[in-house]
Amino acid sequence: MSLIEITEVRKSFGTNEVLKGINIDVDPGEVIAIIGKSGSGKSTLLRCINGLETIDSGSIAVAGAQLLPDELHLRALRLKIGMIFQSFNLFPHLTAGKNVMLSQMVVKKVPTADAEATARKMLDRVGLAHKFDAYPEELSGGQQQRVAIARALAMQPMALLCDEITSALDPELVNEVLAVVKELAAEGMTLLMVTHEMRFARDVCTRVVFMHQGRVHEIGAPQDVFGDPKTPELKQFLGLQAA
Amino acid sequence: MSLIEITEVRKSFGTNEVLKGINIDVDPGEVIAIIGKSGSGKSTLLRCINGLETIDSGSIAVAGAQLLPDELHLRALRLKIGMIFQSFNLFPHLTAGKNVMLSQMVVKKVPTADAEATARKMLDRVGLAHKFDAYPEELSGGQQQRVAIARALAMQPMALLCDEITSALDPELVNEVLAVVKELAAEGMTLLMVTHEMRFARDVCTRVVFMHQGRVHEIGAPQDVFGDPKTPELKQFLGLQAA
Amino acid sequence: MTYSFDFSWIGEYLPVLLKGVGITVELILVGAFFGVALGTLCAWIRALGPLWLRPVVGAYVEMIRNTPFLIQLFFIFFGLPSLGFRMSELQAANLAMIVNLGAYSCEIIRAGIQATPRGQFEAGASLAMSPIQTFWHVVLIPSLQRIWPALSSQIVIVMLGSAAVSQIAAEDLTFAANFIQSRNFRAFEAYLVSTVIYLFLAIVLRQLLRGAGALLFAKRRAAQ
Amino acid sequence: DALANIESTKTIRVAVPQDFPPFGSVGSDMKPVGYDVDMANLIGEKLGVKVELVPVTSANRIPYLQTNKVDLVISSLGKNPDREKVIDFTDAYAPFFNGVFGPDDVTAAKAEDLAGKSVGVTRGAVEDLELTKIAPATTDIKRYEDNNGTISAFLSGQVDLVATGNVVAAAILARNPPKKPEIKFLIKNSPCSIGLNKNEPALLEKVNTIIADARKSGELNAIAQKWLGADLPAEF
Amino acid sequence: MMMEFTTWDILRNLLLAARWTVLLSLVSFVGGSLVGLAILFMRIGKNVWLKRFAQGYIELFQGTPLLMQLFLAFFGLGLVGVDVPAWLAAALALTLWTAAFLAEIWRGCVEAIVRGQWEASSSLAMGYVQQMRYVILPQALKIAVPPTVGFSVQVVKGTALTSIIGFVELSKAGTMVTNATFQPFIVYGFVALIYFALCWPLSKSSQILERKLNVAHRNH
Numbered sequence A, B: 001m002s003l004i005e006i007t008e009v010r011k012s013f014g015t016n017e018v019l020k021g022i023n024i025d026v027d028p029g030e031v032i033a034i035i036g037k038s039g040s041g042k043s044t045l046l047r048c049i050n051g052l053e054t055i056d057s058g059s060i061a062v063a064g065a066q067l068l069p070d071e072l073h074l075r076a077l078r079l080k081i082g083m084i085f086q087s088f089n090l091f092p093h094l095t096a097g098k099n100v101m102l103s104q105m106v107v108k109k110v111p112t113a114d115a116e117a118t119a120r121k122m123l124d125r126v127g128l129a130h131k132f133d134a135y136p137e138e139l140s141g142g143q144q145q146r147v148a149i150a151r152a153l154a155m156q157p158m159a160l161l162c163d164e165i166t167s168a169l170d171p172e173l174v175n176e177v178l179a180v181v182k183e184l185a186a187e188g189m190t191l192l193m194v195t196h197e198m199r200f201a202r203d204v205c206t207r208v209v210f211m212h213q214g215r216v217h218e219i220g221a222p223q224d225v226f227g228d229p230k231t232p233e234l235k236q237f238l239g240l241q242a243a
Numbered sequence C: 001m002t003y004s005f006d007f008s009w010i011g012e013y014l015p016v017l018l019k020g021v022g023i024t025v026e027l028i029l030v031g032a033f034f035g036v037a038l039g040t041l042c043a044w045i046r047a048l049g050p051l052w053l054r055p056v057v058g059a060y061v062e063m064i065r066n067t068p069f070l071i072q073l074f075f076i077f078f079g080l081p082s083l084g085f086r087m088s089e090l091q092a093a094n095l096a097m098i099v100n101l102g103a104y105s106c107e108i109i110r111a112g113i114q115a116t117p118r119g120q121f122e123a124g125a126s127l128a129m130s131p132i133q134t135f136w137h138v139v140l141i142p143s144l145q146r147i148w149p150a151l152s153s154q155i156v157i158v159m160l161g162s163a164a165v166s167q168i169a170a171e172d173l174t175f176a177a178n179f180i181q182s183r184n185f186r187a188f189e190a191y192l193v194s195t196v197i198y199l200f201l202a203i204v205l206r207q208l209l210r211g212a213g214a215l216l217f218a219k220r221r222a223a224q
Numbered sequence D: 001d002a003l004a005n006i007e008s009t010k011t012i013r014v015a016v017p018q019d020f021p022p023f024g025s026v027g028s029d030m031k032p033v034g035y036d037v038d039m040a041n042l043i044g045e046k047l048g049v050k051v052e053l054v055p056v057t058s059a060n061r062i063p064y065l066q067t068n069k070v071d072l073v074i075s076s077l078g079k080n081p082d083r084e085k086v087i088d089f090t091d092a093y094a095p096f097f098n099g100v101f102g103p104d105d106v107t108a109a110k111a112e113d114l115a116g117k118s119v120g121v122t123r124g125a126v127e128d129l130e131l132t133k134i135a136p137a138t139t140d141i142k143r144y145e146d147n148n149g150t151i152s153a154f155l156s157g158q159v160d161l162v163a164t165g166n167v168v169a170a171a172i173l174a175r176n177p178p179k180k181p182e183i184k185f186l187i188k189n190s191p192c193s194i195g196l197n198k199n200e201p202a203l204l205e206k207v208n209t210i211i212a213d214a215r216k217s218g219e220l221n222a223i224a225q226k227w228l229g230a231d232l233p234a235e236f
Numbered sequence E: 001m002m003m004e005f006t007t008w009d010i011l012r013n014l015l016l017a018a019r020w021t022v023l024l025s026l027v028s029f030v031g032g033s034l035v036g037l038a039i040l041f042m043r044i045g046k047n048v049w050l051k052r053f054a055q056g057y058i059e060l061f062q063g064t065p066l067l068m069q070l071f072l073a074f075f076g077l078g079l080v081g082v083d084v085p086a087w088l089a090a091a092l093a094l095t096l097w098t099a100a101f102l103a104e105i106w107r108g109c110v111e112a113i114v115r116g117q118w119e120a121s122s123s124l125a126m127g128y129v130q131q132m133r134y135v136i137l138p139q140a141l142k143i144a145v146p147p148t149v150g151f152s153v154q155v156v157k158g159t160a161l162t163s164i165i166g167f168v169e170l171s172k173a174g175t176m177v178t179n180a181t182f183q184p185f186i187v188y189g190f191v192a193l194i195y196f197a198l199c200w201p202l203s204k205s206s207q208i209l210e211r212k213l214n215v216a217h218r219n220h
């Protein structure tokens, strides 16, 4: 059974139809890269899956449960799916450790000691055990993004959505974040990631989705999508990327 | 006679000596690319030439006139030398046309009608005649940068300083700006540009300056600098660039 | 206790009320225009002006912002004549409002100027504009745009504060209310009526300022 | 019934001015003193009750009365028909010696001479009401918040003349200011009354009796001597 | 018959009255903060009616002179038979007035928190109240400190208007003394000085806090 079922999803901002009927099924453990030009609707799609945007029509189901736009269902959904943003969005007034602990304690009512233990474990997993007491502004961009990953993981989600999580990083820092993601993938985490790192998509992902003008233009295994693009749009996109 | 003579220029920020005795003579019509690692002092050099920073010692002369740090001399100098920035720095409250007209009217007291005529001509030259009435926020980055070029050209400078004018642009937009610069070079404009576009530097420039740690480390024709780098630093720099 | 409200006097005192409204409106229009102009000048001095002038303006701003308007008004109306500057109560009221708003708007506008990206100053300079030309043509409008909401609120506050000018016999709206109640002892009615008019004026003024902002800054977005 | 209330609580609450010497101002201990204050104490004494003084301004003295926060307003109130619709007035308890004052070089011997001149006055005071009636239309009457505003306006030259109590003018003169308020002419002597709420016949009657008795006994004259520096006029 | 005041008498009486100014300021500031917080929540909350109410409240209290608000709080309530003591009316009116301004100031601070913070906390399954309590307000309160302290200066000066309901605070004492002494320059000079002494430290600390905050921001 699919973990995430996206069926005929449409979404407009005003008169601008950004998603024009999207269908994707994601199986547990899949690692899917979403690629496409700026403005093709990649971020919007992820945000719809996580309920940050409401969809106009179609349906999204996670682990068999429909996404409904009321507070209760949304929160239940977000317990199953974590999201990581391009701009990290760490809570600047909390230490790295507290960032990871907060939602466990507030949402899941985990006792402080347990939350802290989990936080330490998660920070360790992203290689930042020693930064437990550092504030976000004391961390590099790559470290901040890894804390954001740890924070999402601490909620023990079934899947993670990643929206260009390395785009705001200096080139040297990109790899440390991608290494963490690669490890997650290897451990069987379901991942849906918008990315411009084609090499990474090719090496790590099980499937690649090429979005174009609000549609899934091509979808397939990385070797097919990258090695044998069918549509001129994808060819052009890949050509541009290589330049 | 040289148009710009830079002699033994030194500049420190606090204890950090950023320019350690720079000597470059630029002849009229020359197109010079300044390359070098981040922090090597490229921007500082350009800013000194335009009087945005005062130099600590040495001298800079433009068309025979010494650069002196008083308001009057500075303004006279800036009438001779235009500058274009990485971040465009268009005036957000004025249309493209008004951006180009403003300094003509304010500084040179050109009548409105003449200023407008010049502005239209200059915008036409950068391919943006139809954007006369658009505000900067309605323009793409590449268009904004071309307006900035038109704005500098409208003052009829003897030379243009360009500081990484394509670095803030998406790859697709870089070429439209470089095309304009290339045309200017072909028309005989003297250009001093900091750039990371090696291909462009090789194709268009008459000389290339490689700066390293506040010094002119190598200088020469593009084919020499790129084809036969003498110093290990330049070799490493070019190697890095190729990667 | 039962009090029967009586507004039958409104007809008789309408001219007084209207005059009061007229003067309040005049005070705020003149005060806002010249106050913001003064504030702009002071903001320029504090942010970019001659170094020796900055503490002078700083002292003025601190003095005004930390003492009550009424006291400023008294010093201008009763105090300045002893230095040879005599003016009518209306002129004094206008001056006091200009001086007061000047100090407040100085600080507000200065914040707007200081939020200007350095590139704007450099672009102006590299186009051979003088610092003053750069300020006037390049920096000022976007700066005002950035702080327009704060400035608008301050103007409304100053308008409501203008009630104090009735104490020096300037015949504004509050004077009208006081005058009326001193004749017919209908204090509640007089104050109620003036309160409602103030509220109306405040709402209209806010809308006007919003409109002025939209007009002044149409289609233009301040950098940052 | 206010009188019954006063008698049962053994206190009378009286609004008195504190910005209108000599009728009411403060001593160096910030306690109210003046003609009106003495009058309030006199009434309290005659009623055999404690006096609670409430300092008021011209803006809030009537609301104090109307909201029953005070029983009487002794604040040199002058009567006019509009005012009488709102509150009741007792018989006169104080004369009002006031006149128009100005420096030497301004001539104004009678009301008509005020034409074209500016006259400062305290808003709502008796002299304001009277002057408004008698001054020609071209007189520029400036109405200030309190006595101090009026005097300051005169001393700083903001008005040509002031209309105020003669005791006040005398006190100013005594300070030997650069600008001397000398008497030009007396405004019609318009006496002051005590204000109280409508429909309080018992209290009104009682206060009127006290005033009449005090006149006869000379107690009122003593107050006048003390604060106005003159005997009560004959018609009192 | 003029009262004889020595300069010391004048200053002493003004300083004594200034205690009321301080007390009223403290009361209205504390009360205003609490009510302001409540208004803030209504204003930025999701309930449309509460939002409208908060908007109307702010419009009303920011759109009418404080003097009239005080007058109506004291005498208006008296008129309908509620006999509030002057201190309560003053505290009430000043509190409501302060609250309106603080709610607006704070709303600006809440809105200054970038959308990413809302989204990140949403995606961690936090509810609205939790987001507010743990993520938004702690950050907003920090940037709210300088403007809030700055506004306290307005509160201190605003207390002067309580004289309309019989309070003898600093300004009123100044008027009373002037009317007894006819020495406006000395008296109002002192009054101005005392206000300055009360307000300037507040203004200054607001500026210093602001500068600190900006520095902290730039270090990001």
Ligand SMILES: Nc1ncnc2c1ncn2[C@@H]1O[C@H](COP(=O)(O)OP(=O)(O)OP(=O)(O)O)[C@@H](O)[C@H]1O
Residues within 6 Å of the ligand: A013, A016, A018, A036, A037, A038, A039, A040, A041, A042, A043, A044, A045
């Ligand atoms: N909140 C919004 N309101 C209106 N339009 C929006 C909004 N968010 C996105 N859009 C529009 O939707 C379209 C798709 O945006 P989206 O951010 O999903 O693109 P993207 O594929 O993520 O692009 P990028 O690679 O630049 O991040 C764009 O045209 C954008 O302008």
Ligand SMILES: Nc1ncnc2c1ncn2[C@@H]1O[C@H](COP(=O)(O)OP(=O)(O)OP(=O)(O)O)[C@@H](O)[C@H]1O
Residues within 6 Å of the ligand: B013, B016, B018, B036, B037, B038, B039, B040, B041, B042, B043, B044, B045
């Ligand atoms: N205003 C300044 N104050 C202090 N230090 C400065 C200032 N401007 C530049 N520097 C320092 O001078 C050095 C050279 O800076 P510069 O901007 O000239 O380098 P660059 O070669 O242009 O680098 P990049 O390629 O990153 O633009 C750097 O170490 C920088 O930190």
Ligand SMILES: [Mg+2]
Residues within 6 Å of the ligand: A042, A043, A044, A164
């Ligand atoms: Mg995106």
Ligand SMILES: [Mg+2]
Residues within 6 Å of the ligand: B042, B043, B044, B163, B164
């Ligand atoms: Mg640079």
